[in-house]
Amino acid sequence: MLKFFCGVLLTLGAVSGSFAQAASVLFLNPGSTREAFWVSYSQFMQAAARDLGMDLRIVYSNRQSDVVIEQARRALQGPDRPDYLVFVNEQYVAPQILRLAQGRGVKLFMVNSAFTADQTSLMDAQPDKFAELLGSLVPNDEEGGYLMLKELIRLKGPVPPGQVIELLAFSGLKITPSAQLREKGMMRALAEHPEVHLRQLVYSGWTRERAYEQARLLFKRYPHTSLVWSANDEMAFGAMQAYTETGGQPGKGVLFSAVNTSPQALQALLDGRLSALLGGHFSLGGWAMVQLHDDELGVDISQYGGRDQQIPLLQLIDHAQAKRLLVLNSTQNYGVDFRQLSAKGHPSSWRYPFSLQTLMH
Template identity: 75%
Template sequence: MLKFLCGVLLTLGSVFGPCAQAASVLFLSPGSTNEAFWVSYGQFMQAAATDLGMDLRILYSQRMPELTIAQARTALQGPDRPDYLVFANEQYVAPQILRLAQGSGVKLFMVNASLTDNQLSLLGDRPDRLGSLVPNDEEGGYLMLNELIRQHPPAVPGQSIELLAFSGLKITPSAQLREKGMLRALAEHPQVRLRQLVYSGWTRERAYEQAKMLFRRYPQVSLVWSANDEMAFGAMQAYAETGGRPGVDALFSAFNTSPAALKAIVDGRLSVLLGGHFTLGGWALVELHDIDQGVELNQYGGRDRLIPLLQLIDKAQAKRMLAMGDSPDFGVDFRHLSAKGRPTSYRYPFSLQTLMR
């Protein structure tokens, strides 16, 4: 079993000679190699690593937190330790990883989900925890439902607009925050009635099975909010099987700019799409490169930062992003983003616009 747990490995990057002194980075991806989001996330990280001259490896945990812990244990306590370990606090694995890292000499950086306030108060600050980058998940959930409602025809007097919501995992911070944003928008629109919120574990299959039952139970639903693209596609499949037309009879929304989601926005099956957070790992490597060069992050915006990466993607932007997928470096000069040698007024331009220049 341990061999299996430690064997899910994807090695990326080139081998550097001893004179190159390339900083080594290991990213523990909470996703799998069949998830378009985490694949594009890794590709963007690799583009950054290549540009910045860093040695990057990525391990995928296949959505199993026990595998993440096993991978971290091997990396932090084995003989081949990286200079930097990058990971997400998915399913609240961070405290265990921080305990494993004690005395290892490996520096830690968190992406997508950082320590909760409770975890931070219990664990305190540590010199080996360099910082974190997280996206605007709560705002993303809010923006997505607001845009769905904006696109929907006004409610008939005396009737409500019916909504279904598909969230990820209850114990995943990004799912909790997106759901919180959705509920904030819902409170501002009393004409919209949330019929049911279900947890689909980020998977298309689970959302499909749930949606088949929910569309039978609530045949008047005309808005569908989903916390990622896979769940949106599962719900859309179930809706189409009822004879409904996604994008016409009901409006669907999703997070993540996978090629399939971008194409669905272009052809109108998806009405609302938010994305941009697949870039977080690449931006984290820019900061790690700078730390390796002696840059003090506190002088350039802080060690722990929430970045407004999630934004609404329209059809024109979706077409540009689809075309961008053919560029191995995503058209970004990562070295140019470094804060090294810049005045302390400089702020890292981490945004989707940096890709679209």
């Protein structure tokens, strides 16, 4: 078996039929096994693979772009190439992966982060040097950042004329498209609310520890802060810890928000420590598996909504949904029959039913 460079390898084997060889999929997970989001992301993909009879392997790169590239190189140029390679455009690695894949006979699928305009221009200028994508699925990150701040402002309530609401924001990595889009959405909401003043936006690298260290300084610098916007749950928890150490109670003096439906985030919402929570995009990899399985069956997936699709998965999670998701986290298949989501046999007007509601029935 291939030994992937600096990665944690999870293997899920399945064979559909007595002699049929299962379609093989390798997912280059940009996170780590310590990140609840990326672990849940992998688990949902594995649930889909089990249902669909596909062979899924997952390697983690611990957010190191050079590791991702080496994992892709070994997978694409080694003797044990997968049928499909699924990856994320984290830290702008996508063009390098497409270059490595050129002529290798592996189908490529991108999740979570779309190409930037610069990347698209680069590849359009030299199309013969880059492999083509089979397709991509990305969430509504810009809308997510917008909805999250709008909900915080709504919960805070109106302020008297002449007064302001002070906001702190914790984003991920500057070179991650999803972080950039969530920030853009936050800025759109700010433009609609001049009474809200963004005191500082910091980059915490998606980590609790970094956000905690930054928040300790920021709460001292801006003692009148009343809203905290965070682009993921780990950074929100770091900021909440720092606020608690000042004697504050999250959800009371300061309202916190987060993205991701980790069990800890769902419980924090139910407890009132998190005031606004968005999630649903952990399911993207599982939905991608449905499309890869359809491609294996000979379905032209581009007929059902286009080759590259944005799905409005990021939505505000209410208490009933939080309770439901906590229950689903403990099930093997999340209550989803992935085979029933196939486009096979449907007219081209049909669309894949990929949404958080699919998990909420």
